[in-house]
Amino acid sequence: DQQVKQNSPSLSVQEGRISILNCDYTNSMFDYFLWYKKYPAEGPTFLISISSIKDKNEDGRFTVFLNKSAKHLSLHIVPSQPGDSAVYFCAASASNQFYFGTGTSLTVIP
Amino acid sequence: DTGVSQDPRHKITKRGQNVTFRCDPISEHNRLYWYRQTLGQGPEFLTYFQNEAQLEKSRLLSDRFSAERPKGSFSTLEIQRTEQGDSAMYLCASSLDGYDNQPQHFGDGTRLSIL
Numbered sequence: 001d002q003q004v005k006q007n008s009p010s011l012s013v014q015e016g017r018i019s020i021l022n023c024d025y026t027n028s029m030f031d032y033f034l035w036y037k038k039y040p041a042e043g044p045t046f047l048i049s050i051s052s053i054k055d056k057n058e059d060g061r062f063t064v065f066l067n068k069s070a071k072h073l074s075l076h077i078v079p080s081q082p083g084d085s086a087v088y089f090c091a092a093s094a095s096n097q098f099y100f101g102t103g104t105s106l107t108v109i110p
Numbered sequence: 111d112t113g114v115s116q117d118p119r120h121k122i123t124k125r126g127q128n129v130t131f132r133c134d135p136i137s138e139h140n141r142l143y144w145y146r147q148t149l150g151q152g153p154e155f156l157t158y159f160q161n162e163a164q165l166e167k168s169r170l171l172s173d174r175f176s177a178e179r180p181k182g183s184f185s186t187l188e189i190q191r192t193e194q195g196d197s198a199m200y201l202c203a204s205s206l207d208g209y210d211n212q213p214q215h216f217g218d219g220t221r222l223s224i225l
Contacts, residue, residue, distance in 0.1 A: 004152075032211040043114070043201055043216030044153065051211060089152050097166060098143070098214065100152030 003027045004092050006101035014109050019077040021104050023090035026071065030092040030099075035064060035075045038087045038103070047088075048075070080108045112136060114217035116202050122223045123192060130188045131220045135204030142185050143214060144177055145201040153201055153216075159185060160207060189222075197224045 005024045013019045021035075031052040036044035050057040050064045050073075057064050063076045073090055087103045115134040123129055135142045140161050145153035156175065157167045161182035170176070174192075179185040189196055199221050203214035 006152075034213055036216075041218070043203075043218045046213040046215060049211065049213050091152075093211065096141070096158060097169075098153075098155055100145075100154070102150065102152050 001026075002102075003030075004090060004099045004101040006088075006090060006104050008104050009102070010105040010107070012107045012109060013080045015082055016079045019075075019080045019084065019106055019108070021075040021077075021088050021090070021106065023073040023075075023101055024071060025073065025092050025099075027092070027094060027099075028071070029094040032093040033064070033066060033073050034091045034093070034098075035062075036089045036091060036100075037084075038089060044089055077106075080106075082108045082110050084108050114202055114204050114215055116200075116217035116220050118220055119218065120221045120223070122225065124225050125192055125194060127192055128188065128190045129192055129222060130186050131200055131202075131222075132184060132186050133202030133204075133217060134184045135202070136215060138206065139204035139215070140182065140207045141205045141212075141214075142179055143203040143205075144185070144187050145203065146171070147199040147201055147219070156187075192222075192224050194224050197222055 034049040035047045038044045048062045065074045091100045117132045143158040144156040147153045159179040174190045177187045199219045201219045203216045205212040205214045
């Protein structure tokens with residue numbers, strides 16, 4: 001069963017515009033949510049996280065929003081840069097077990 | 111480089127052989143995780159350790175899979191009697207144990223190919 005879902009396999013955005021990546025989850029016990037970025041032939045790199053007691057966390061160009069009632073998570077990147085082109089995974093955790101989505105491939109067009 | 115290190119980066123073996131992968135976590139991290147990732151999927155949690163204690167292993171894929179972390183530092187993941195379906199990327203991650211949630215830091219993985 002896929003407890004974390006990323007329904008958009010790919011996204012293309014113009015440089016300088018906002019990128020919005022979405023993630024849905026089913027397990028209400030999840031209490032910690034993360035976004036990872038992955039380049040080919042490398043392991044995922046941690047980007048930003050949010051605890052279930054918050055609804056927003058911001059770090060530079062990256063902002064994560066959490067809507068617990070909708071069981072929805074989103075990552076906003078603004079402004080988008082060509083170096084942001086990668087696969088983005090959202091993940092959720094309960095009791096130190098982590099569940100990942102299938103990823104969204106972001107392409108930022110110069 | 112003080113990141114998570116995995117060895118080997120690639121492993122090619124014949125079906126039925128045993129394979130062992132090694133993971134060296136970030137030195138001060140006491141939690142260590144193993145994942146499997148197949149094409150088009152996200153990482154799939156397998157097991158995790160806190161120091162030398164294996165706290166969750168029910169999600170190991172079968173009894174052919176086992177993991178150890180004998181001294182609470184590096185860890186090994188062994189797959190016995192490999193099958194074609196074991197072909198995947200095996201990822202290791204580590205994190206700090208603390209009062210707050212801590213993100214995991216991943217290595218670059220070991221890619222296993224079963225002939």
